[in-house]
Amino acid sequence: MLDSDLFRDVTVVQIVTPYARLRKLRGWSQEKAAEVFHTNKHAIVDIEAGRRDPGKHLIRTMDTVFGCKGRLIAYWLAR
Incomplete structure (x- = not known):
């Protein structure tokens, strides 16, 4: 097996929280x-x-x- 085949079937899972979406809707960078x-x-x-918990x-x-x-x-309390 080649190293490139090792992760071929792995799906990248991104944890999605509302915080980033809300920030982006404001047009803010993470620095802002x-x-x-x-x-x-x-x-x-x-x-x-x-x-991290806010x-x-x-x-x-x-x-x-x-x-x-x-x-x-x-949302935060339900986690």
């Missing part, structure tokens, strides 16, 4: 979102990838800034 939410770009990257304060702020009317909080 980090600035707005008083955090760093690496935190935004990890939150969007599902590797925490209570940040999720409330995101919900308000993105105008989600509690839906982002409900």
Whole structure:
């Protein structure tokens, strides 16, 4: 078996969270979102990838800034 055949049938799975979609709808870069939410770009990257929990304060702020009317909080609580 060739190395190139090793991963031939593997499907890449991307964890999809609403955070990136909401940011992109605003036209913001990850750097801009980090600035707005008083955090760093690496935190935004990890939150969007599902590797990091945004925490209570940040999720409330995101919900308000993105105008989600509690839906982002409900999503976060359901996880």
